[in-house]
Amino acid sequence: MHDTTAARAAGVTGCFEHFDVVEVLLDDGYLGLGRDRPGQAITPPRRPRPGALPSRFQQWERDRHGHSSDRIAVEHALADRKRWKQLIRWTHRRDRLPDTYRAIAGLVSGRTVTG
Structure with a gap:
């Protein structure tokens, strides 16, 4: 299932209607969502057409x-959770995964980003 289709099926797109000041940075998998919600669902800029001016390519x-x-x-926040070996091959009860995931997310989210 495509990313945009999965987001729509999960009801994520309804959040944009309730929180109109929220901006979400998305990747190329959500181009349809970026088209439907300009200014809220921010996707990467589209590549200029062949033959465009060099200045247009530089701006892009x-x-x-x-x-x-x-x-x-x-991307780093998503990767942090994937590094936890317990989540890579979950062999325990399926109904315990959400609680475990939230616990690990709480541990990882306590870090601060400096840069």
């Missing part, structure tokens, strides 16, 4: 780099 490269620099914190 700066915008793309800025977006990925902002998103790297999100």
Whole structure:
């Protein structure tokens, strides 16, 4: 299932209606959501068409780099949880996974980012 379809099926898109001042940085998997919710669902800029002016490609490269620099914190937060061996191959009861995941997320989210 595509990322945007999964987000819509889970009801995540309804949150945009209730929290209109929230901006969410997304990756390329959510281009449809970015199209539907401009200004709230922020996706990477689209590549210029072939034959565009060199200045347009330079601007696109700066915008793309800025977006990925902002998103790297999100990617690292997702990767932190994947590094926990207990979550990679969950062999315990399925109904205990959400509680375990929240406990680990609480441990990891207590860190501060400096930069």
